[in-house]
Structures are given as C-alpha cells and as structure tokens.
Amino acid sequence: MKVAIVIASVGRPxxxxxxVDHARRQTLTPSEIIFSIASDADLPAGFADPxxxxxxxxxxxxxxxxxxxxxLTSAPDVVAFFDDDYVPSRRCIEGIAAVFTAHPDLVGTSGQLLADGIHSAGVDYETATTMVEAYDAEDPPIDxxxxxxxxxxxxxxAFRCAAIGDVRFDEKLPLYAWQEDVDFSRRLRSRGRVERTHGFVGVHQGVKGGRSPGLxxxxxxVANPLYLIRKGTMAPSDALWLMMRNVGSNHVKAFTPEPWVDRKGRVAGNWRAVKDLLTGKLRPDRILDF
Known part of the structure; x- marks a missing residue:
C-alpha cells in the first residue's frame, strides 16, 4: 500500500x-512528500531536497x-495530512497502511496522540522527540x-484516495479554516467509515507561531459551526456545544488569560460574529476583511 504525505504550512520553516528527517526515519517510505506553502519564507533559506x-x-x-x-503523482492508496509541528513515530506510515489494509471500508481516520500541545503552552521539540523515541523503543505491535x-x-x-474522488476541502473556510477537518471527513462518511485508531502515533507540539490572531x-x-450546520456536515447539537464551550471559555478566561492565548481578541471576534449574525452578514470569509 502506498501512502503519500501532504503538509500545508505557513510561517514555520x-x-x-x-x-525530511521524519520521513527518512519511517519504516515504510512515503510514496511522495508534498509541502504546500504560501511563500518562500515558509521554508528555510536555500531549502532543497529531491x-x-x-x-x-x-x-x-x-x-x-x-x-x-x-x-499527487504517485497514485497513492492513502494520503496523509499532517501539521508541520506533528512529530511522528517511526512506524507512523506503516501503521496507516496497516489500518487501511485491515479495514477495506475505512475511508478516513486520525491516530493516537502521545501529547497534544494545542491546549497548553505547547510541547517543545526535544520533549516531543523524547516521547516518540520512548514509544518506539517499546516497539508495540500495530493496533x-x-x-x-x-x-x-x-x-x-489519513484518507483513502479512492474514496476522496472529487471531494475537496471547503475553500469558503479561509486561512486557518477552523473545523475544515471535521467538514471534510464527514462529507466522506457516505462512502465508508470514519473512525479513530491507535494504529499510528505521534506528538502534536501545538506551536503557537503561524496561527490566526485572536480576533x-x-x-x-461562531461563523464556521453555523456555516457547517447549513451545509449539513455538523449537527446543530454538536455546533451549539462547540460554540458554547469556546465562547464561554474565552469570556471566563479573558480576565486571567493564558500567556499564549489572545482571549480578549477572541472575545471581540465572538461578538463581531454575533453582530454579523443579527445583521445577516455572517460568513466564514468575513475574517479576510479584518
């Protein structure tokens, strides 16, 4: 089974x-590796690797x-999308191939995270590498x-390419495109199963640079879940819970914000979205205007 890797990145060279090193460590070599960037500044100066x-x-x-x-040119069976700050186990690609081989009806899946720094100050690279190396040293069987x-x-x-067909990520969700992963995978559910697995493993550092401003x-x-309700890819109950959790957290923590989170900016963005909702102007791409 051939597994290709696509990484979209901005501001994290x-x-x-x-x-490049992550891929070389893999027990199963990716069929191809694609870096999709916005400018040369997203790569180290002079970067070149065949x-x-x-x-x-x-x-x-x-x-x-x-x-x-x-x-994609290698006609892969599976395409894996990783964040640039994801540190994979050396058997990550092998695990993806094993999971899709074991389940012919599987069309999309996400793996096990040893740590996720998105909700904290983040996991530094040395710590992430140590965690992954400790996991690899145990060499557990692929689950x-x-x-x-x-x-x-x-x-x-990761997604089965035959199931993706003409489905693409929704470009009406601009920039950081919050919840685009859920939207994409739920549109594939009519073509097979979308589940989680422990078959491939890594650490998500949650690097703060390169993320959208708080506003x-x-x-x-607010805007994206409501848009996905209209599309039919998010249930109203799920969207309401998601909005209440995030909007509530922003307001509660705005007085004592975490150093790495722009809570006041997020609160301002929440209320700007509410205003646009009431005036009929609410659209995900309105964030391009500010």
Whole structure:
C-alpha cells in the first residue's frame, strides 16, 4: 500500500523542514512528500531536497491541502495530512497502511496522540522527540482496531484516495479554516467509515507561531459551526456545544488569560460574529476583511 504525505504550512520553516528527517526515519517510505506553502519564507533559506515536492500558492489551509491533493503523482492508496509541528513515530506510515489494509471500508481516520500541545503552552521539540523515541523503543505491535469518532483531527489524518474522488476541502473556510477537518471527513462518511485508531502515533507540539490572531479565530468559532450546520456536515447539537464551550471559555478566561492565548481578541471576534449574525452578514470569509 502506498501512502503519500501532504503538509500545508505557513510561517514555520523550522518545523516544516524537520519533516525530511521524519520521513527518512519511517519504516515504510512515503510514496511522495508534498509541502504546500504560501511563500518562500515558509521554508528555510536555500531549502532543497529531491524527496520533497514544494508547491506555492494562496495562503489558507483548505486551498493548500487541495493543491497538495491535486498535485499527487504517485497514485497513492492513502494520503496523509499532517501539521508541520506533528512529530511522528517511526512506524507512523506503516501503521496507516496497516489500518487501511485491515479495514477495506475505512475511508478516513486520525491516530493516537502521545501529547497534544494545542491546549497548553505547547510541547517543545526535544520533549516531543523524547516521547516518540520512548514509544518506539517499546516497539508495540500495530493496533489496527477502530474507535468511534465524530470526525478526523487535522494535525494527523489519513484518507483513502479512492474514496476522496472529487471531494475537496471547503475553500469558503479561509486561512486557518477552523473545523475544515471535521467538514471534510464527514462529507466522506457516505462512502465508508470514519473512525479513530491507535494504529499510528505521534506528538502534536501545538506551536503557537503561524496561527490566526485572536480576533479572526474568535469570529470563526461562531461563523464556521453555523456555516457547517447549513451545509449539513455538523449537527446543530454538536455546533451549539462547540460554540458554547469556546465562547464561554474565552469570556471566563479573558480576565486571567493564558500567556499564549489572545482571549480578549477572541472575545471581540465572538461578538463581531454575533453582530454579523443579527445583521445577516455572517460568513466564514468575513475574517479576510479584518
């Protein structure tokens, strides 16, 4: 089974370049590796590696991932999307292949995270590497069992190419494209199963550089779930819970915010979205205006 890798990245040249070494460590070599970036500044100066195809285009997670899909040339069975700050186990690609081989009806999945720094100050690279190396040293058998899931998680997700067909990430969700992973995977559910697995493993560092400013993310926390309700890829109950959890957290923590989170900006974005909702102007791409 051939597994290709696509990584959409903006503003993290150090993390992105590390993927050359990550790929070389794999027990199953990826059929191809694509870096989809917005400008040369997203790569280290002078970066050149024959094992990597570099694409340049408009900034935006959905557009960059779609560009990667459209540029695949190795006719892979599976395409894996990783965040640039994801540190994989050496058997990550082998595990992806094993899971999709074991479940012919599986169309999308996300793996096991040894740690996820997205909800904290982040996991530094040395710590992430140590955790992954300790896991690899134990050399556990690949667990191909599946676990029920609402959708995939964007930092580490893989899809069967035959099931993707003409489905693409929704470019009406701009820039960081909050919840685009859920939207994409749920649109594939009519073609097979979308579940979680422990079959491939890694650490998501949760690097803070390169993320959307608080105002934009706060707006997306309201606008994007409501948009996905209209599309039919998110149940109203799920969207309401998601919005209440994030909007509530922003307001509660705005007085004593974490150093790495722009809570006041998110609160301002939440209320700007509410205003646009009441005036009929609410759209995910409104964040391009501010």
């Amino acid at each position: 150090v993390e992105l370049a590390r993927w 094992s990597v195809k570099v694409l340049r285009g408009p900034k935006g997670s959905c557009h960059q991932r779609n560009s990667g899909l459209d540029a 191909t069992s599946l676990i029920k899931a609402m959708g995939t998680y964007g930092c580490n997700m 934009r993310l706060g707006y997306s926390q």
